[in-house]
Amino acid sequence: MYRVLARKYRPQTFADLIGQEVLVRTLTNAFASGRIAHAFLLTGIRGIGKTTTARIIARGLNCTGADGNGEATTTPCGVCANCIAIAEDRHVDVIEMDAASNTGVDNMRDLIDSVRYAPTNARYKVYIIDEVHMLSKSAFNAILKTLEEPPPHVKFIFATTEIRKIPVTIISRCQRFDLKRVEMDELSTHLVNVAKREEITLPEDCATLIAAAAEGSVRDSLSLLDRAIAMHTDAAGTVDIKAESVRDMLGLADKTQTFRLMELIFNGKTDEALTAAQTLHHQGADSAMLLSDMLDITHYLTRIVVAPALSVNLNYSPAEQALAKDMAASLSIPALTRAWQILTKGADELRHSNHASATLEMILVRLGYASALPAPAEIVRALQQGSAMPTGGSTRPPSAGAAPSSSASASTHAIGTSSAAQSTPTGSTVMQLGNTAAATKIEPQPLAEAHSFLDVVQLFETHREPILLSHLMNDMRLVHFAVGRIEVKPTAHIAPDVPARLARHLREWTGESWNIILSPHAEQAEPSIREQRAAIAKQARDYATSHPKIQAALEVFPDATVIDFIPNKPTN
Ligand SMILES: [Zn+2]
Known part of the structure; x- marks a missing residue:
């Protein structure tokens, strides 16, 4: 039977645990010196390996070694009765519970009651409580009493994604470990190795894509690899994984088009940028995702401008990286910072908007105007020199004249004066700068709403x-x-x-x-989102194909197919 990879490759020893060296070293020292804590607290994002780590600790605590005489160890033998029973989740003295489903104080009372009894087979009775932040206040109090005077044969291992919801009184009685997200390189190497053991060729670019999407979670990365394998297996059982379709599986928009969109904006070609965004929209790109990609790209471009050595970024294809380098050559930090501010503010607006594509267009317009502005330092310099206002603020100021040392208030004043507005060809956009500055104010993150x-x-x-x-x-x-x-x-x-x-x-x-x-047996259901998006894209293509001009073109080029449809710009 096919076993899912995340389960099959679940680490059994600390040596298998990738990316958690600090935890392993600290525990090894504690075990070696015989100062083993009564309670451990494991925190970290979902899928990082908290439960797995808890089970390995439980085995280490109870391992008796192959000869039956071993002490608690960080290298559990894997062959003694305790090790085997814990690995198979059937050890009577290792009690695992999910607080998300046992929030009641009653369950906790049962548990606390059982703490008094000595372990049946093992050295220690180990209580693993997952999602411990979900416990009720009285449940925490019950646990606290035990932690204040822990029986010597009892160990607690708590796991949580939300450390801030755990009472300090509990935290202070635990040895705490913050499990780190696994580095992308390490994760991608791990995926290639797992694939190799499965006798599957996983191209490096595919491994990188999956590792990036998993955001440091080994379990997520293996689940995604599972999906990739399932999607790329043909009827004969041959597996041929391709980056193109992995991108598709991960729902990644084609970033090259997003780079081109950004390029248009930074060059002040707002109208063309709007058309490009519309094309992406017709292809099924989601506004929030597109905006998030634009933020990533802005961040990436900024890194390149600050330190060109950072231009290697495996999130992007080699072609996209080359494109980014080209773009960065003519961009300035002020322009990029402004773009970042507008985009972050925009992302927030988009979250609360019922008109996603209209909101996105407004954000693009704002970006376009902001990038057509001269940088504040250039305005000040131009005013001081009495020369014509510079335009096209996205480009880097000539290095000959470093920014003058005028204070921020001087530049604010300059922007406010009517002489500044008159002397610039883009007078109205100067006012926009003030709005942009106001937009940088940090607002508390409100709760999201979901009405559909x-x-x-x-x-x-x-x-x-x-x-x-x-x-x-x-x-x-x-x-x-x-x-x-x-x-x-x-x-x-x-x-x-x-x-x-x-x-x-x-x-x-x-x-x-x-x-x-x-409801697997529901009789009526809407098509899935993917099905809906495919239908919309097809509709746009059908519409385009039925257009008289395109029909005429198709008569001349009978082998041509319509693959993209860019609607007309509104006529003046
Ligand atoms: Zn053992």
Whole structure:
């Protein structure tokens, strides 16, 4: 039987645990010196390996070695009865519970009661409590009493994604480990190795793409690899994984087009940028995702300008990296910082907008005007020298004249005067600069709202949850939507914990509780988001194909096909 990779390659020893060297070293020292804590607290993002680490600690605590005489160790033998039973999740003295489903104080009372009894087979009774931040206040109090006077034969291992929700009184009684996101290079090497052991060739660019999407989570990366393998296996069982379709699977928009869009904006060609954005929209690109890509690109360009050595970025194809280098050559830090500010503010607006594509257009217009502005330092210099105002602020100021040492207030004053507005060909845009500056004010992050299934999908796009997003877009057809309750018909296998994970995120982002119901037998359901987007793209193509001019062209070039449709710009 095929075993999912994340399970098959779940680490069994600390040596298998990639990217967590600090934790391993600290634990090894503690075990060696016999100063083993009564309670451990493991924190880190979902999928980073908290539960796996907890089980390895439990084995290390109870391993008796192959000869049965071993002490607690950070290199559990894997062959003694304790090691085997724990690995198979059936050791009577290793009690694992998920606080997300046992928030009641009653369960906790049962647990605390059982603490008094000595272990049956093992050295220590080990209580692993996952998502411990979900415990009720009284449950925490019950645990605290035990932690204040822990019986010598009891160890607690707590795991949480949200350390801030754990009472300080608990934290202070635990040895705390912050599990780190695994570096992309390390993750990508790991994926190639796993693939090799599965006798599958995983091209390096595919491994990089998957590692980037997994954002430091080994488990997510292996789940994505699973999907990639399943998608690229033909009827004969041959696996041929291609970057192109991995990109597709991950829902990555073609970044080259986004780079071109940015280039148009920085060159002040706002009208062409709007057309380019519309094309991307017709191809099914999502506004929030596009904006997020633009932020990434702005950040990347800034890095190149600051330190050209940082231009290597595996998130981008070699062609995209070359393009970025070209673009960065004519960009200045002030222009990039301004773009960043407008985009971050825009991302927030987009989250609360019911008109995503219109909002995106407004953001692009703002960006275009801002980049047509001279940098403040240039305005000041021009005013001081009494020369004509410079234009095209996105370009780097000539290096001969470094920014004058005038104060910020001087430049503010200069912008406000009517002489500045008259002497610049883009007078109205000077006023825009003031708005932009106001936009940099940091506002508290409000809770998101989700009034439709599409809103929900957008939230998972914005928060970059590739696996859940992929389920939402590809494997679910909407049966019924109400705020707090989503009923869907699954079209592919969905792991049993997926609805709970979806609900947990939604509650975190919206502040409301959500219930996700899988109704495999529902009779009526909307097409999945992916199906809908494909239909829209086809409609645009059909419309274009039916256009008389294109029909005429098709008569002349009968072998041609319409692959893209750029709507006319409005006529003047
Ligand atoms: Zn052992």
